[in-house]
Amino acid sequence: MISSSLVLTGTAVVPFTLSSTGIDTNRVEAASTYTTTVNLNLRKSASTSGTILLTIPSGKAVTYLGTYGSWYKVSYGGQTGYVSSQYVKVSSTMTTSSTKTYTTTVNLNLRKSASPTGTILMTIPSGRNVTYLGTYGSWYKVSYGGQTGYVSSQYLKATTTSTTTAAKTYSTTVNLNLRKSASATGTILLTIPSGRTVTYLGTYGSWYKVSYGGQTGYVSSQYLKATTTTTNTSTGTGRTIVIDAGHGGNDPGAVFGSVQEKVIALDIAKRLAGSLSSTYNYDVKMTRSTDTYLTLSNRVSLTKTYKGSAFISIHGNSSTNTSFHGHEVLVPTTESYTTNPYISASRSLGTAINRELGARIPTIRNRGVKYQNVYVVGKNSVPATIVEYGFITNANDRSHLTSTTYRQRMADATASGIHQFMRSHY
Numbered sequence: 001m002i003s004s005s006l007v008l009t010g011t012a013v014v015p016f017t018l019s020s021t022g023i024d025t026n027r028v029e030a031a032s033t034y035t036t037t038v039n040l041n042l043r044k045s046a047s048t049s050g051t052i053l054l055t056i057p058s059g060k061a062v063t064y065l066g067t068y069g070s071w072y073k074v075s076y077g078g079q080t081g082y083v084s085s086q087y088v089k090v091s092s093t094m095t096t097s098s099t100k101t102y103t104t105t106v107n108l109n110l111r112k113s114a115s116p117t118g119t120i121l122m123t124i125p126s127g128r129n130v131t132y133l134g135t136y137g138s139w140y141k142v143s144y145g146g147q148t149g150y151v152s153s154q155y156l157k158a159t160t161t162s163t164t165t166a167a168k169t170y171s172t173t174v175n176l177n178l179r180k181s182a183s184a185t186g187t188i189l190l191t192i193p194s195g196r197t198v199t200y201l202g203t204y205g206s207w208y209k210v211s212y213g214g215q216t217g218y219v220s221s222q223y224l225k226a227t228t229t230t231t232n233t234s235t236g237t238g239r240t241i242v243i244d245a246g247h248g249g250n251d252p253g254a255v256f257g258s259v260q261e262k263v264i265a266l267d268i269a270k271r272l273a274g275s276l277s278s279t280y281n282y283d284v285k286m287t288r289s290t291d292t293y294l295t296l297s298n299r300v301s302l303t304k305t306y307k308g309s310a311f312i313s314i315h316g317n318s319s320t321n322t323s324f325h326g327h328e329v330l331v332p333t334t335e336s337y338t339t340n341p342y343i344s345a346s347r348s349l350g351t352a353i354n355r356e357l358g359a360r361i362p363t364i365r366n367r368g369v370k371y372q373n374v375y376v377v378g379k380n381s382v383p384a385t386i387v388e389y390g391f392i393t394n395a396n397d398r399s400h401l402t403s404t405t406y407r408q409r410m411a412d413a414t415a416s417g418i419h420q421f422m423r424s425h426y
Contacts, residue, residue: 033062034089035061035089036056036057036060037058037087038087040084042056042076042081042082044082046068046071047071047082054079056077060076062076062088064135065080070084071085072084072088100131101203102130103157103158104126104130104151107123107124107125108124108151108152108156109123109151110122110142110147110149110150110151111149113150118149122359124144124151127420128206129203129205130151131144131203133148135153138152138154142205143204143205144205145206145359169197170198170200170224171195171196171225171226172195172196173194173195173224174223175193175194176191176192178192178217178219179219181218182204182209183207189215189217190212190215196212198210198212199211201216204218206221239282239426240282240306241283241309242286242303242306242311243273243284243312244287244376245262245265245286245288246261246262246386248265248290249291251293253315254392255318259398261315261316264389264392265316266314269314270286271407271408271412272312272314272414272415273286275412275415276415276418276419279412282419287302296375296376297375297379300379300381309383310384310421311383312349312353312385312387313377313384313385313387315386316388316401317388317389317397318392318393319391319394322395325391325397327361327387327389328367328368329369329386330350330371330377331343331346331377332371333372333373333378334371337373338379339379340381340384345383346385349385349418349425354369354417356414357389357410357413357417361409361413387414389410
């Protein structure tokens with residue numbers, strides 16, 4: 001459905017601050033702690049003519065803060081200044097150069113450069129693990145989701161569970177490409193059939209390094225499940241999610257040739273139900289599981305019957321203009337049409353799903369979150385949203401919508417967004 005509407009920009013991202021002092025962004029990863037090898041002057045500026053603040057005795061540990069040419073900015077004895085890097089060595093008591101994995105504490109911008117004005121590559125959701133690559137003043141160089149960039153270190157915390165606690169083996173949940181590098185554009189070494197066991201070797205952002213069939217490479221972690229008895233410690237037990245496959249029966253929805261919206265919607269809905277149930281342990285109810293027709297009021301009434309905690313309606317889009325493309329989510333307006341008491345929560349639900357779709361399926365345009373008066377959202381009694389996964393009338397979107405691989409990705413992304421919302425709302 002196409003109409004003019006406001007776009008919800010999503011959760012605000014915390015602004016960053018950065019020292020005005022120049023940072024050498026070409027340096028290699030530095031240790032966070034060094035030991036002086038001589039009695040060493042701590043100076044006010046990165047220069048041999050800089051004022052001496054104090055002399056640090058030989059053998060003392062200093063905390064590394066940044067690199068400035070051949071000088072290190074460090075702190076010692078409650079003072080911060082600069083020392084010549086040639087007279088310090090990596091502290092022998094260090095266990096690692098830095099925690100290898102951090103967790104975001106807010107929705108955090110990944111930038112192209114270590115600056116608050118650096119180009120935003122993507123926004124990493126709160127609670128996600130990133131792989132640490134180096135320190136640049138108050139910024140960390142990290143990798144996440146196949147991309148490498150810079151984030152403000154103040155919005156990260158050390159990951160409490162290391163990658164060594166991960167299961168040693170995983171099972172593939174789809175036919176999964178094993179790639180030469182941790183990137184969606186990495187060379188495909190082979191395709192691992194669904195249901196096969198792979199050996200886990202390490203974590204690289206949202207990718208796992210694994211071995212299978214005598215080859216080692218990288219796979220997207222979202223399409224693996226642990227083969228051990230370990231279960232998700234943050235599940236949706238006790239909550240019911242209502243999944244509504246749009247149209248059905250004598251209402252095919254949007255049609256392009258032999259492609260019908262009702263068929264695509266039901267397939268994605270079933271995949272979503274499976275993902276929510278098996279991955280996150282939610283109780284899932286579907287308004288329809290076969291090719292049957294339901295009125296809009298029937299769909300809303302079923303939410304109360306099922307005692308649902310959230311309602312998600314699955315759709316495809318269409319237009320007479322075949323250049324229109326992209327996915328979007330629809331949430332309630334504040335107009336008198338809306339009787340749903342959960343307007344804000346519905347918008348949070350839609351935003352979480354939209355963010356996951358955008359991050360996981362970048363080959364479809366992200367049209368954002370839109371406020372619209374639609375019955376199953378505005379007249380519902382729980383947090384509710386409609387997800388339009390793409391335009392059936394657009395060639396690129398249609399190729400995704402008719403692909404079982406991409407429909408599974410759409411379902412998994414939606415399930416992840418729903419789970420993020422449920423954890424924060426309930």
